[in-house]
Amino acid sequence: MNDFSSVPTTVKAQENNTVLLPCYLNTASNDGAFVTAVRWYKDEDLIVDSADEQVPLPEGHMLWENGSLEIFRVKPNDTGVYICEIIRPEPWSPIKQRHAIEVLHPPSVEPFPPNGFLQVKLGEEVRMSCKGSGVPYPIITWTTKGEEIKLLNHRELLKFTASDRQMAGIYECKAVNGVGEPATDQIELNIIYPPELMTSRSWIHSAPGLRVQLECKISADPQATVTWTKGDIPVPLDSRVQSLVDGDKYTLLIRNVQRSDFGIYTCKAINELGQGELQIQLSGVPNPGVFKKTEDKNLNSKNSYTLIWEVDSYTPIIEYNLWFQPYKPKTGLSKPDWTKLTIPTEHSSGPVYSKSYTIRGLKEKTIYEALLVSRNRYGWSKPSPILRFATVGADLTEEIITPVQHHSQDNIIPLDLSSTSPKTSAVSFLMFIMGIINCYFSY
Structure with a gap:
């Protein structure tokens, strides 16, 4: 049988409320036992002893005759576990009852x-x-x-x-x-x-007398120190060549471009955590050609196909090299079968050079692919994106007739074939062919 008439309880109280913690015996179960003393503990610390005047009641606390403890205007530090202990004479032993108070108060945070x-x-x-x-x-x-x-x-x-x-x-x-x-x-x-470096153009086409900007966007923290070099030599700055800064954009401005300005420039950035660099090439050779989609079906037949392309070049185009071969899907390691056509240019005021050319003697119902390089006085351009086309009757799909750009083509840089030395020209031509072969096997 329970010795207490009161029951253990947890009181959730708002701040400044009054709380009563009960502590009284069940007289029937205690058979008339006397209470010698009532003690109260908070978190195991004695705070009230009815038999010991040396233990004063804390401020705002009141002990009732039946042993209950009343706390007025509770504060957050009144939150805790309260134990009521009743001391009885022999042969009865002391008994305890557990209560708790939670003084509700808003949250707070302490950042680190x-x-x-x-x-x-x-x-x-x-x-x-x-x-x-x-x-x-x-x-x-x-x-x-x-x-x-x-x-x-x-x-x-x-x-x-x-x-x-x-x-x-x-x-x-x-x-x-x-x-x-x-x-x-x-x-x-x-x-x-x-430093982290980016540029919108890593290859810039120009010509003597023009004005160009080489732009390098740099992100770094702490701020980086930025320099421009050509080769391993810092770019000499003057009224014609200037280094400009606008926020995180660093620009090398070259007015009245000279042939000696052509080459590879390096944007270097360094801070206490490391360094980075980015290369931009300034060149006089033409931009890669771009094939135009042929809309007029009357231009094509079962044995011929008309290609149309455009090339941007500030310097007049001298000639084109058009390479084509039957399209081979990615099955096995079939050898390339490229055919090269040298095509003269036509007069144009520039800087956009357009040309159309009809390839004849093609196979019926066959899919082909082609790429183009062009030459001006400064050398050969990089290859155009590969174009896939088909003679009449082949299964034409949007994927087939769309120009296909392969990243590996960036490594195909045709050499200047204009050398008058037969030996040099032959070596250059062989290296160009090897570049085409590498491109083919890469996809």
């Missing part, structure tokens, strides 16, 4: 780092935290860039690897416990990293 700013290197571990407090204990959530971070549980500690500099930004923690308003705080994460 305390100043709300954290800086790490790219690739390092990030550790930030928001220590929550409040009754009941709050739930902690994190958001960044307007989106909640999905975590397996509501953690005070946020830990991850700064694998991408886009992870930098404001991280907000929020504590919610259903009492009052949520508490929030912010930590700004800054990720420092070595």
Whole structure:
């Protein structure tokens, strides 16, 4: 039988409320036993002893004759576990009953780092935290860039690897416990990293007398020191050649281009975390040609096909080399069967040179592929994107007639075949053929 008439209870109280913790015996089960003393403990510390005047009642506390404890205007520090102990004479032993008070109060958070700013290197571990407090204990959530971070549980500690500099930004923690308003705080994460370089054009076509801009976009933290070199020599700056900066865009401006300006330029950026570089080629050779889709079906027959192309060149085009072969799907390692046609240019005021050419003697109902290179006084262009076309009767699909660009073609740089030396011309021509073969096998 239970010795207490009171029952264990947990009281959830708003701040400044009054709380009564009961503690009285069941007279029937105690058979008239006398109560020698009543003691109250808070979190195992004695706070009240009815038989000992040396233990004064804390301020705002009152002990009733039946042993109950009343606390006026509770504060957050009154939260805790309270034990009521009743002392009885022999042969009865002391008995205890457990109660608890939870003084409800709104949540709060304490961020770490305390100043709300954290800086790490790219690739390092990030550790930030928001220590929550409040009754009941709050739930902690994190958001960044307007989106909640999905975590397996509501953690005070946020830990991850700064694998991408886009992870930098404001991280907000929020504590919610259903009492009052949520508490929030912010930590700004800054990720420092070595220079990263980009350019919209790594190959620029020009001609003597023109004006060009070589642009290099640089991202770095800390800010990078930027230099321009041609070969291994810093670019000499003067009124004609100038280095300009606009935010993260670094520009090498060349006025009145001279033939000696042609070559490979390197944009170099360095900060305390590392360095990066990017190459931009300034050249007088033509831009790669572009095949135009043939809309007029009357131009083509079962044994012929008319190709139309355009080439951008500030310097007059001297000639074209048109390469074509039957299209071979990606089956096995069939050898290439390229045929080369040398096609003279036509007079044009430039800088756009257009040309059409009809290839005759083709096979019926056959799919072909072609590419084009062109030459001006400065040399041969890079190859055009490969064009797939078909003679009348072949199964034409959008995929077949669309120009196909292969990344490996960037490695095909036809050499200048205009040399008057037969030996040099033959070697150059062989190297060009090998480039075409490598291109073919790459896809």
